[in-house]
Amino acid sequence: MTPTVLAFAMIAVLLLLIFLRAPIALAMGVVGAVGYVLQTGWFPLAAYLNTAWVDKFMSYDFAMVPLFILMGHLATKTGISQSIFKAANAWIGHLKGGLALAAVAGCAVFGSISGSSLATASTMARVALPEMRRHGYSGALSAGSLAAGGTLGILIPPSVVLIIYALLTEQNIVKLFLAATIPGTLAVLGFFAAISVYVRMFPDEGPTHDKADLATRLRSLREVWHIVAIFVIVLGGIYGGFFTPAEGASVGVFLTLVMGVTVGGLTLGGLLDCLIDTAASSAMIFAIVFGADLFNVALALTRMPTEAAAWLNGAGIAPMGVVIAMVAFYLVMGCVMDSLSMILLTVPVFFPAMMALDFGLQPEQQAMWFGIITLVVVELGMITPPVGMNLFVISAMAREIPTAQVFRGSVPFIIAEFCRITLLVAFPALSFWLVQIVNP
Numbered sequence: 001m002t003p004t005v006l007a008f009a010m011i012a013v014l015l016l017l018i019f020l021r022a023p024i025a026l027a028m029g030v031v032g033a034v035g036y037v038l039q040t041g042w043f044p045l046a047a048y049l050n051t052a053w054v055d056k057f058m059s060y061d062f063a064m065v066p067l068f069i070l071m072g073h074l075a076t077k078t079g080i081s082q083s084i085f086k087a088a089n090a091w092i093g094h095l096k097g098g099l100a101l102a103a104v105a106g107c108a109v110f111g112s113i114s115g116s117s118l119a120t121a122s123t124m125a126r127v128a129l130p131e132m133r134r135h136g137y138s139g140a141l142s143a144g145s146l147a148a149g150g151t152l153g154i155l156i157p158p159s160v161v162l163i164i165y166a167l168l169t170e171q172n173i174v175k176l177f178l179a180a181t182i183p184g185t186l187a188v189l190g191f192f193a194a195i196s197v198y199v200r201m202f203p204d205e206g207p208t209h210d211k212a213d214l215a216t217r218l219r220s221l222r223e224v225w226h227i228v229a230i231f232v233i234v235l236g237g238i239y240g241g242f243f244t245p246a247e248g249a250s251v252g253v254f255l256t257l258v259m260g261v262t263v264g265g266l267t268l269g270g271l272l273d274c275l276i277d278t279a280a281s282s283a284m285i286f287a288i289v290f291g292a293d294l295f296n297v298a299l300a301l302t303r304m305p306t307e308a309a310a311w312l313n314g315a316g317i318a319p320m321g322v323v324i325a326m327v328a329f330y331l332v333m334g335c336v337m338d339s340l341s342m343i344l345l346t347v348p349v350f351f352p353a354m355m356a357l358d359f360g361l362q363p364e365q366q367a368m369w370f371g372i373i374t375l376v377v378v379e380l381g382m383i384t385p386p387v388g389m390n391l392f393v394i395s396a397m398a399r400e401i402p403t404a405q406v407f408r409g410s411v412p413f414i415i416a417e418f419c420r421i422t423l424l425v426a427f428p429a430l431s432f433w434l435v436q437i438v439n440p
Contacts, residue, residue: 003039007304010035014295014345024341025287032295039301048297056293057286060246061167066282067249068158071256073274073281075113078260080227081123084109087220089131090212097199097206099135100145103128104191107149108184109224112156112231113256117339117382121150121390125397138205139401141198144383144409147390148191148416151379154339156184157235158249161339161378164289165371168347171364173245174238178435179368183376183424190416198412226263230255239438285340292344305352319357323373323425326350330377331384339378347374365432372431373424380417383410 010031017027036045056062075081088102088109095101103124111120125146132142154161157177166173199206212220230252238248260266299305333342354370355363382390385407395406424430 003302004304004307006035006038007299007302010295010299010302018341025284025291027291028288028295028345029291032291032293032298035298036294036301039298048294052293053290056290059167061163061173062286063246064158064163064173064249065160065285066278067246067253068160068163069281069285070274070278071249071252072113072119073277074253074256074260074266074271075110076119076123077270077274078256078263078266080113080224080259081106081110082127083220083223084227085124085127085131087224090217090220094208094211096203096208097141097195098208099128099132099137100141100195100199100206101192103132103142103145104149104152104188104195107146108152108156108188109227109231111150111153112158112235113227113252117150117153117379117390118393120153121147121393122397124149125394129394129398135209136204136207138202138409139398139405140409141195141202141205142409143391143394143398143401143406144411144413145191145195147383147388147394147406147410148194148413150390150393151382152184152187154379154382155180155187155372155375157181158245158252159375160285161343161375162371163245164285164340165343165347165375168344169351169367169371171367171371175364175435176368176371177235177245178239178438179372179431180375181434182430183372183420186420186423186430187376187379187417190420191413194412194416226259230259288341288344292341292348295345296348299349305349308349308353310356319359320425322353322357326354327373327377327421327425330374331381333381339375339382342378342381343374350374359428361428365428368435369424369428369431373421376417376421376424380414380421383413383417385410 014027014031017031018024033045036048085102085106088105089099091102092098092105093102106128107120107124110124111117128146129142133139153159157180159180162176162180163173165171166176195206233255234248234252237243237251238245243251257266257271260270330342330346333346351367351370355366359366359369361369382388385391388410391406391410395401395403398406
């Protein structure tokens, strides 16, 4: 069996195992191990495994992953989602479709703290969904806005998936956080536009309600000032160079813990639950990372990623055509895989091919652009029927809303996401312009 045939066989077997619902970490690890053995033998594999765990997870940068996860769990446990939604509702809830707008705004703020799409969607749904239904919002608009808003946790910094991409491609994490700011803002504005258009087409699905008075609005701000302060201190400190991203994650955990104890009523039992959940989430992520690493090392031995990059570079295919093909691939895979697994599986293959193409950009700019596009398309996959993960999270929490309505509610936001992807592909500078201005 030639190396190229082996590479395609490994990918085919892996995809088959994924479609059969095998655990993604186990699937990548087993296929990678077999591919490694077929090329080098058992003893080189044993030697690799003897040091790979330590080399991979003793990295200082990996300390950020469990820290930001813990920060997200603490934020979820302290009930700040209710304060965020109440504040957003007090200021914009009286508009047409205002509760849906408030839900998206709440997801954006909460996602910036939790860094997780599924956690953002499920946590905000507990708070916002009953309120939206009580005011007569349709099941489609309620579910769609919360599922779409939940995806903001992937891109808005600090994002665990963005950190993993930075580690995989050896990019500057601070610059990637900055690069995600404009695309993340475009996502919020795009969702706002989708809601505004939707409620004008179907006025009965997003009715208005009474406008909050000034005293209520100011009181709502007093309840969220500490949340804004954490966001500003953590990201401002990282961007300003006062501490590294890992140190910023530690500061964020400490501030969120203090807020939870003093404001959120966090108990010792709640803290223990957060630590256990963080350990479980971190172990799952690290298992997927290691499985993907083993698979990608075996794939690299076949030289398939390098040869694919060389072939694309010499095939005369328009670089933008390659980008569009990658976007289409991610859209299909996003329907059957979670975001982290998709990033770990595809980036080591696609990244060299992307960097071999000539877009007239500097290598760092091109790497940031590709990363942002990848994460945006992964976001879209989480709300794309029939198996978008955020749709099923909302559907499981709102059993009174038919699944067909949940799917219908995602359509305006899918259209908004396609518009954003088009902008980012057509204007690469949107992904690195802020980095050039701030130049951390």
